[in-house]
Amino acid sequence: MDDGAGLILFHRRRPSLSRSAFLDDWARRRASQVNGPGLGLTRYAQLHQVSRLHPIYLAGRVSRSWPVMCLLALLNRRTLPSPRPCRAGWDIVELFEWSRIADMRKALQSDAFQRFQTDGADGIRRATVSSMAWVCSRNAVTSATEVARAASVYAIHPRKSLDITEMRDYWLSAHGPFVAGLQSKIGFSSYDQFLPDVTPMRMPHPVFSQTPAGIAWLGYPTFGQICKGLVSPRSFLANLRLVIDEARFIDAGRADLAVGHVRFAQSWPDEALRNPAPKI
Numbered sequence: 001m002d003d004g005a006g007l008i009l010f011h012r013r014r015p016s017l018s019r020s021a022f023l024d025d026w027a028r029r030r031a032s033q034v035n036g037p038g039l040g041l042t043r044y045a046q047l048h049q050v051s052r053l054h055p056i057y058l059a060g061r062v063s064r065s066w067p068v069m070c071l072l073a074l075l076n077r078r079t080l081p082s083p084r085p086c087r088a089g090w091d092i093v094e095l096f097e098w099s100r101i102a103d104m105r106k107a108l109q110s111d112a113f114q115r116f117q118t119d120g121a122d123g124i125r126r127a128t129v130s131s132m133a134w135v136c137s138r139n140a141v142t143s144a145t146e147v148a149r150a151a152s153v154y155a156i157h158p159r160k161s162l163d164i165t166e167m168r169d170y171w172l173s174a175h176g177p178f179v180a181g182l183q184s185k186i187g188f189s190s191y192d193q194f195l196p197d198v199t200p201m202r203m204p205h206p207v208f209s210q211t212p213a214g215i216a217w218l219g220y221p222t223f224g225q226i227c228k229g230l231v232s233p234r235s236f237l238a239n240l241r242l243v244i245d246e247a248r249f250i251d252a253g254r255a256d257l258a259v260g261h262v263r264f265a266q267s268w269p270d271e272a273l274r275n276p277a278p279k280i
Helices: 019-032 055-063 066-075 101-108 111-127 164-181 223-231 233-246
Strands: 005-013 043-049 092-098 128-142 150-156 190-196 214-220 256-267
Touching: 005 019, 005 101, 005 111, 019 043, 019 092, 019 111, 019 256, 055 223, 055 233, 055 256, 066 233, 092 101, 101 111, 101 128, 111 128, 128 164, 150 223, 164 190, 164 214, 164 233, 214 223, 223 233, 223 256
Parallel strands: none
Antiparallel strands: 005 092, 005 128, 043 092, 043 256, 128 190, 150 214, 150 256, 190 214
């Protein structure tokens, strides 16, 4: 599997910094520092978390809450999930994407990436209370040509009764195709599964204390399409089926959820297109 690779950064703003200043001023400056061609990137985007009082975010939390997951586990005679709520707190999720794993590994060890990290490190320290890094390979279940304007991101861990290999096998071979079959009902435009990669990083970000087994990234054409999951019976039932299947392999108590608008999205041609082989 080599559908590409990514670096995903999760940022939580400092309480002393207003939400608008972080999601507008800081995020805009951060995006302007990204030199896509210099880093060999094919895509860069930021997911800006909506208010945690927004109905669509609350619905995502409630549908994956411990009581709901316990009920599904009891109905299906499975072990109960961890007695902890679905964690939250990330305000911005950054996605750096490369077309090949080899390109990402080369970029993360490059002087250009080190300069990018050095230039942005002070701004990150002053604006965030914590930032986490995650290096990953990408499995594109469904793809879209248009740029996603909204997304939901879910960092997942296996159920207690499953090891990571069993969880990933089910996620990739069964759950992925199942979600793809619901695309027309839910209305997402792309679905990517990101898996951890062992590439060493020369960067001032800590990694997760408990590394996720995977990250699901669903892109939507508009944020309104996500909201249809609450008002459209067809979309609501499809999302319910999605949650029921997640309960088969995910421990929702250890999950991290982010839902919001995609901002400052940029894309660049593949490296092979930027630097074509000379004609002979």
